[in-house]
Amino acid sequence: MSDNKVAAPELSVLRERHSSKWRRFPSDVLPLHVAEMDFQIAEPIAARIIKMTTENDLGYLGPVPEVSAAFEKFAAKRWGWNIDPLYMHLATDVGVAVVEFLRTHAKPGEKVIINQPVYNGFHHWLEELEIEPVDVPLITGNHEYLLDLDGIEKAFAAGNRFLLLCNPHNPVGRAFSREELTGLAALARKYDAVVLSDEIHAPLTYGEFVPYLSCGDDASATGVCISSSSKSWNLAGLKIAFLLAQSPEMNAKLNALPEAMHWRASIVGAFAMAEAFENGEPWLDATLVTLKENAEHLVSELARVLPSVKTHIPEAGYLAWLDISELGLTNEEIFTKAKVALVPGPDMGGSVYENFARFNFATSKEIITEALERIQRAL
Ligand SMILES: Cc1ncc(COP(=O)(O)O)c(C=O)c1O
Numbered sequence: 483m484s485d486n487k488v489a490a491p492e493l494s495v496l497r498e499r500h501s502s503k504w505r506r507f508p509s510d511v512l513p514l515h516v517a518e519m520d521f522q523i524a525e526p527i528a529a530r531i532i533k534m535t536t537e538n539d540l541g542y543l544g545p546v547p548e549v550s551a552a553f554e555k556f557a558a559k560r561w562g563w564n565i566d567p568l569y570m571h572l573a574t575d576v577g578v579a580v581v582e583f584l585r586t587h588a589k590p591g592e593k594v595i596i597n598q599p600v601y602n603g604f605h606h607w608l609e610e611l612e613i614e615p616v617d618v619p620l621i622t623g624n625h626e627y628l629l630d631l632d633g634i635e636k637a638f639a640a641g642n643r644f645l646l647l648c649n650p651h652n653p654v655g656r657a658f659s660r661e662e663l664t665g666l667a668a669l670a671r672k673y674d675a676v677v678l679s680d681e682i683h684a685p686l687t688y689g690e691f692v693p694y695l696s697c698g699d700d701a702s703a704t705g706v707c708i709s710s711s712s713k714s715w716n717l718a719g720l721k722i723a724f725l726l727a728q729s730p731e732m733n734a735k736l737n738a739l740p741e742a743m744h745w746r747a748s749i750v751g752a753f754a755m756a757e758a759f760e761n762g763e764p765w766l767d768a769t770l771v772t773l774k775e776n777a778e779h780l781v782s783e784l785a786r787v788l789p790s791v792k793t794h795i796p797e798a799g800y801l802a803w804l805d806i807s808e809l810g811l812t813n814e815e816i817f818t819k820a821k822v823a824l825v826p827g828p829d830m831g832g833s834v835y836e837n838f839a840r841f842n843f844a845t846s847k848e849i850i851t852e853a854l855e856r857i858q859r860a861l
Pocket residue numbers: 517574575576577578601603648652680682683710712713718722723
């Protein structure tokens with residue numbers, strides 16, 4: 483890390499990595515699909531992992547008050563949000579946390595509201611639980627994406643009692659406003675519904691981030707925050723996340739989850755997460771600078787290389803939602819002809835999104851340009 487920026491190594495170095503991003507496709511494919519960053523991880527986190535390894539400190543996960551204490555400070559400082567550290571529960575990852583919550587609390591036949599286009603994991607988790615999603619799509623217009631509160635009210639009124647919220651939203655990059663979230667919380671209270679707020683991308687918000695649970699009594703009475711350091715500090719392989727309540731009633735729901743959820747999480751992950759919230763802000767701030775520059779680079783390179791593709795700069799995160807309707811290549815052709823792996827739009831909610839693709843720009847500017855030029859050559 484230099485000049486308050488982080489950097490990605492050369493492609494040949496990246497290709498030596500062992501993660502899914504670098505192993506899923508043949509080496510002639512440029513992988514910009516899965517939500518991993520190519521940057522080096524934060525130094526205090528790397529040092530903590532090395533220390534635990536050299537000290538043979540790799541047993542089962544016991545109590546880790548360090549995580550909730552660190553997150554309490556982080557949330558207060560960055561978002562003005564006061565949490566109750568006693569209401570935090572650890573889990574293997576965000577997916578496991580959501581699945582275990584719904585497995586415990588959703589009755590047979592119950593459905594879950596989502597807002598498409600949305601992170602493909604949401605679809606897979608609900609499929610695993612044999613729960614049908616009820617889609618209340620985001621309202622779109624001029625690349626603005628808003629929660630459809632009228633549509634959500636209708637879905638609550640029809641008897642649906644759970645909403646799985648993605649805030650900040652993957653793939654469209656919205657960090658929802660206090661007004662939207664307060665409106666949602668009032669509806670959830672009115673219909674006695676639960677909002678599971680997946681806030682895994684929150685630390686990567688460029689402007690203001692509003693945690694659902696910071697939106698007053700209605701939110702406290704209805705919400706659970708599910709999050710992790712894994713996305714924002716690039717630690718997905720460490721397998722750790724948390725669920726957090728803001729009221730005794732919602733905490734009672736978390737106490738009802740299987741105890742094994744804690745044991746199935748990783749001790750290295752938990753202490754890395756504590757380190758991220760306690761000492762990871764300089765790295766996070768440097769990463770935000772680099773990501774913002776990358777987003778601007780992507781927009782200007784699109785104008786130069788692929789002017790028919792439209793996108794917008796996300797309010798959070800490193801995923802760009804590309805409108806490829808006038809490109810002249812399908813999602814499949816981007817993969818087979820251009821040899822660039824993006825996430826095809828239909829993965830986020832079906833064929834209505836076939837004219838979209840998700841592009842991960844948490845890499846070097848050279849790789850961003852290379853991806854666009856490969857697509858241009860395939861036209
Ligand atoms: C919104 C969202 N939630 C959850 C996840 C996955 O989190 P985990 O690996 O902790 O299950 C991702 C990964 O990209 C994501 O974008």
